[in-house]
Amino acid sequence: LTSVAPVYGTGTRQLTSVAPKVVYGDDDRRDWHELDSSDSDDALALGLLENSIMAHIFRSDLGSPDSDGVYRMLDDYPDSFRLGPSRNLCPNQKFLQHPRLSYCSATLVGNSHVITAAHCVWNQMLCDDAAFVFNYYVTGYDDNGNPTFPAITRNEVFFCKSVSTNYREDSSGYSSGTDIAYITLDRAVPGRTPATYHKTLVRTTPRQKLLMIGFPDGLPAKVEAGGKVTDIGADTGFESFLASTDAFGGNSGSGVFDEDGTMIGVLVRGATDYVQSGGCTVVNELPNSDGGEGIIYVDRVVSLTNPVPPPSSSPGRSCEAALSIDASSAFSVDIADTSLGVGPSSYDASLCLDTAFGGAGPVFWIKLDGVRPGNELDLTTCGFDTDLSVFEGSCSSLSMAACDGDSGSCSVDYGSSIDDFVPKADTQYYIVVGGYGGESGAATLTGTYSSTDPEPPNPTSKRYVECGRRNRCSEEPKWADVDEKHEVRCCADER
Incomplete structure (x- = not known):
């Protein structure tokens, strides 16, 4: 499975290059209006779609609601952004007039929690730009052949408050950890029934039938019930399995369900979506036996739902538990992991404009004791793409005094440096070391004074x-x- 690229979303702003998916056998994807509520399988899919399936949409693409509380981003949707024109699809392909609004897919699994693929949202910066939205599905077509939708109001839109995952990506695009994330929403979801999911490993079986619901290529929700398990994932330690689900870029994070409607996995990766056919493109169709869509077993999320907090005695985890160092002379501090602590409630990035300062994600706190008032202090962090900031005051009343993103002169790219910072007398200072975009890692903080003879x-x-x-x-x-x-x-x- 590791040889197959992750599949990213399709919103108008890309975070990384799209690595799409594919159709196996017939294209089994269906819209909401094509489901028959009198059929037991379709009724199961309808219940999941209306109650627990959410589109992950960038907040900037979502826009703001009007005075009636209705989001209008699908009204007069630009033709050039619809699937057919934007993908140069041949006229015989499906869903040509459908919009491509969403980035990834997600499933509601609790009153205020969703599960998705971690590569869609794996740090606080991505979380801050993520909206999770109900009612993005097609109810029919108007006289012009354009799809129609139910209203999307404030009641259908929720925002990401925090994300829990062990997945990480470095600046070179390499990833580590399990590609699954547990999202806490900004508020509870009323009036809907969350999906149930396996909290312990329940292995799939060869050729087991699967149901997947998500937003392929950013399209409105599609129900896909023709997929089957092709590899149960023994060689991955049952972290993931393979299937012949018809999935595309944008399906990342889609819930994969068994025949009883219990969520068993999260779709994360697959093969190429489209291929050239003359002067236009068509869906890439492969035999069902070639099914290679990667699905993470959903029980892997359990360790993220109740993360173990660091011990209260761990230095660096908060302002109150900051690591104290003697700053009366030059100093150097090796930080093994900057992901230990929670950052301050707010940053003032205007203090370090044009330095790529992110101000998001986990941090490490350091308390400076015995600083030299009136003496210029140069601070540098090296190790990875760090964020460096200085706060002053008490832990209950901090204000930001200085910051930097990537002005450092380290041997690695994007180190941080604050030069000529002048401490004041009778003032307590704290150093906060984090990473751009929520990145974390090992870092070294150094501090040197420009003079040994302050006034x-x-x-x-x-x-x-x-x-x-x-x-x-x-x-x-x-x-x-x-x-x-x-x-x-x-x-x-x-x-």
């Missing part, structure tokens, strides 16, 4: 004493209260 910030209450005077000790210069003795304050090796 006193408040000469009336403190005086500057130079340890090492008269060759009595060799420590760095430090501050001392006026009533403190030089030897007691500064010299550790001799009194």
Whole structure:
């Protein structure tokens, strides 16, 4: 399965190149209006489609509702964006006039939770731009041959609040982890019945019949009930299996169900969708026996539904539990993993415009003790595509003081650097190290001062004493209260 590329969505803004899927045997995809509610199999599919199948649409493509609370993005949909013209399909192909609005597919599995493919939304930045939408299906056609839809109102639109997954992609496009994600929505979904899913491994069987519902190539929802299992996935440790489902780019995240309507998997990857036929393109049709659509066993999501929080004693996981370091002189801190903590409630990226600062995802917190007021401090993080920011104040009342995205001069690309930052007296500072787009990894933070002889910030209450005077000790210069003795304050090796 690992040799088959993941299939990405089809919204108007692409996050990465599309690696599409294919039709096996006959094209079995059907619309909502083609289902027969008197047929038990169709009735099962209708219930799932209306209650638990959601389109993943970019918020920017969704737009805003009108004064009546209705989203109008499908009204007067541009002809050039419809499937036929945008794919240069031959006239005998299906769904030529259908819009291509969605990016991926998802399934409601709880009052406020959905399951999807992780490559569709695997970090907080992608989550922040994701809407999950009901009612994106075709109810019939108008006099001009264009599809009609039920109303999509505020009640059918939900937004991604957070994402839980162990899937990661690096800047080169390589991925790791399991391609499945558990999404928490911004609010509970009323009046709909979530799908049930296997929370422990239930292996498929060869040629087992499957039902898949999703949004192929960004089209309105399609029901596909002609697929069968072609490989149960023993060689993957039963992480995934293969099937002959008719799936396309945009089906990523589609729920795959057994004959009882229980969700058994999530579609994540497949083969090529379209091929040239003369001067136009047609759906790529392969024998059912060649079925190679990759489906993750859904039980793999269980470890993500109740993630184990880091121990309360873990330094770096929050402002209150920040790793304290001595910043009275040059310092260097090796961070094994920046994904330990949760970031601040907000960032002010205007402090570092044009530096590709993301301000999203997991972070590592560092508390600077003993900074030199009035002395320029240069900060650098290296290791991966880091975000670096400085906050000041107490943990209950932080304000951002500086930030940088990728101005660093590390041996790796996109390190971060904040130069000539001048700490103030009587102010607590925190360093927050994260990654662009929610990326995480190992990093090294270094801090150096441009001078070793700062001016006193408040000469009336403190005086500057130079340890090492008269060759009595060799420590760095430090501050001392006026009533403190030089030897007691500064010299550790001799009194």
